[in-house]
Amino acid sequence: MPASSILVVDDDASVRRVLQMQLVEAGYTVATAQSGTEARKLLVESRPKLVITDLRMPGLDGIELLRLIADDQIQTTVIMITAFGSIETAVQAMRLGAYDYITKPIDYEALLLAVQRAMERQDLIDEVRNLRSALDRRYGFENIIGHSESLLRVLELASRVAQHDSTVLIQGETGTGKELLARAIHYNSRRRNQPFVTINCGAIPRDLIESELFGHSRGSFTGAVANKPGRIEMADNGTLFLDEIGELPLESQVKLLRVIQHGEIERVGGSAPKTVNVRIIAATHRNLAAMVEDAAFRQDLFYRLAVVPLRLPPLRERRQDIPELLEHLFRQARERHNMPNIRMAPSLVGLFAAYRWPGNIRELENIIERMLVLSNGEIITENDLPEELRQASLPQQRATLLLELPDEGISLEAVERELLLRALEKFDGNQTHAARYLDISRRTFIYRMEKHGLRQEDLTR
Numbered sequence: 001m002p003a004s005s006i007l008v009v010d011d012d013a014s015v016r017r018v019l020q021m022q023l024v025e026a027g028y029t030v031a032t033a034q035s036g037t038e039a040r041k042l043l044v045e046s047r048p049k050l051v052i053t054d055l056r057m058p059g060l061d062g063i064e065l066l067r068l069i070a071d072d073q074i075q076t077t078v079i080m081i082t083a084f085g086s087i088e089t090a091v092q093a094m095r096l097g098a099y100d101y102i103t104k105p106i107d108y109e110a111l112l113l114a115v116q117r118a119m120e121r122q123d124l125i126d127e128v129r130n131l132r133s134a135l136d137r138r139y140g141f142e143n144i145i146g147h148s149e150s151l152l153r154v155l156e157l158a159s160r161v162a163q164h165d166s167t168v169l170i171q172g173e174t175g176t177g178k179e180l181l182a183r184a185i186h187y188n189s190r191r192r193n194q195p196f197v198t199i200n201c202g203a204i205p206r207d208l209i210e211s212e213l214f215g216h217s218r219g220s221f222t223g224a225v226a227n228k229p230g231r232i233e234m235a236d237n238g239t240l241f242l243d244e245i246g247e248l249p250l251e252s253q254v255k256l257l258r259v260i261q262h263g264e265i266e267r268v269g270g271s272a273p274k275t276v277n278v279r280i281i282a283a284t285h286r287n288l289a290a291m292v293e294d295a296a297f298r299q300d301l302f303y304r305l306a307v308v309p310l311r312l313p314p315l316r317e318r319r320q321d322i323p324e325l326l327e328h329l330f331r332q333a334r335e336r337h338n339m340p341n342i343r344m345a346p347s348l349v350g351l352f353a354a355y356r357w358p359g360n361i362r363e364l365e366n367i368i369e370r371m372l373v374l375s376n377g378e379i380i381t382e383n384d385l386p387e388e389l390r391q392a393s394l395p396q397q398r399a400t401l402l403l404e405l406p407d408e409g410i411s412l413e414a415v416e417r418e419l420l421l422r423a424l425e426k427f428d429g430n431q432t433h434a435a436r437y438l439d440i441s442r443r444t445f446i447y448r449m450e451k452h453g454l455r456q457e458d459l460t461r
């Protein structure tokens with residue numbers, strides 16, 4: 001049956017005939033069924049866009065047909081024909097999901113108008129469904145490329161947690177796909193048809209972050225010219241993605257905790273607290289546990305966020321994924337720039353696999369894009385690679401940290417001591433930076449310095 005098809009269901013042959021005639025004349029393709037049971041069969045076989053059904057029929061009646069359509073989730077719009085005066089059943093039909101009803105004797109002009117509106121509605125529903133499934137495909141777990149064990153383990157956990165409403169904390173270096181994973185969780189959760197709202201806590205000035213998160217009332221500060229809902233409110237019933245949560249100032253952390261604990265927000269500048277229902281997914285490239293030790297992040301909030309902690313491994317820890325990612329991202333970039341014939345010399349894969357990728361997949365994506373745009377031939381060769389990648393192939397530079405392992409053995413303590421000193425040196429004696437560089441808390445850093453009997457002055461040894 002073609003797309004604009006209508007199924008007319010009535011046990012009265014003359015009503016069927018007249019309805020069919022009128023609708024065909026108006027340009028629709030029409031099929032008919034003389035009972036609910038016959039309609040049921042046709043519904044499955046030919047998937048009509050619209051069903052016009054009589055309410056009262058022997059056997060399976062209009063209401064039962066409507067229930068079937070709802071239960072089987074058949075995508076169609078229903079118009080019910082009811083006897084004049086049976087308003088209660090019409091109301092019942094609407095409650096069960098009928099889009100409209102018309103009464104007998106049928107006013108054909110009114111019917112055609114109702115059909116036209118119903119068709120437009122079904123078109124809209126179909127369009128939204130198509131867009132949504134494109135979105136689902138785009139943000140599904142299957143779009144997170146890679147088959148390394150460390151990645152698969154995270155994806156498996158994430159897909160299990162997606163079904164539940166628990167708060168998720170995603171940790172991982174910059175560019176490892178934290179936002180991509182957060183979206184996949186949202187689009188695979190029960191909230192998928194509700195908003196996914198993001199906020200980057202590191203990108204918003206400190207004095208504006210609360211108004212951005214919680215909204216503000218008119219006049220609460222200079223520039224607050226109107227009432228404005230915050231991102232949390234916008235994410236009501238959906239998911240809020242708090243990127244770079246480690247950058248959230250301590251004062252705002254208390255308020256966020258309140259949202260998580262009580263589901264309540266208060267706009268900046270007053271107004272009564274409002275109840276919201278949001279799922280929170282937070283992400284950070286920082287070591288939050290170390291920040292808690294340094295009192296730079298609230299412990300209570302940390303525990304609330306890290307109900308399900310997920311850690312995305314850096315690319316250099318899953319080098320086996322590089323060829324697959326390279327191919328995927330290259331194909332995407334080729335399509336984006338409409339360069340279907342461009343190829344990449346196969347020898348390049350080795351160079352890509354050897355590089356350290358400090359910026360992870362985002363860096364890989366950017367380098368591919370740059371090579372493609374700047375290339376002037378049909379094939380990308382080693383000469384088109386940025387310097388840092390070509391260097392990666394030189395064996396002596398494969399790793400930034402190369403330890404000489406002497407035959408007589410080496411003391412782990414001595415190595416640790418040396419690392420502490422080198423890190424301090426690298427950051428001109430700044431302990432906070434050195435600790436962050438070594439991915440430990442400042443407290444741990446100081447503790448280890450003391451353990452080795454090191455003092456700041458030893459720097460100048």
Ligand SMILES: Nc1ncnc2c1ncn2[C@@H]1O[C@H](COP(=O)(O)OP(=O)(O)OP(=O)(O)O)[C@@H](O)[C@H]1O
Binds near residue numbers: 173
């Ligand atoms: N496994 C993957 N497969 C395909 N594309 C990926 C993968 N991981 C990341 N990407 C792509 O890499 C880019 C960076 O990913 P994303 O923004 O999710 O990283 P991030 O960890 O949130 O980064 P940042 O910490 O800098 O915000 C995006 O364009 C994303 O689509």
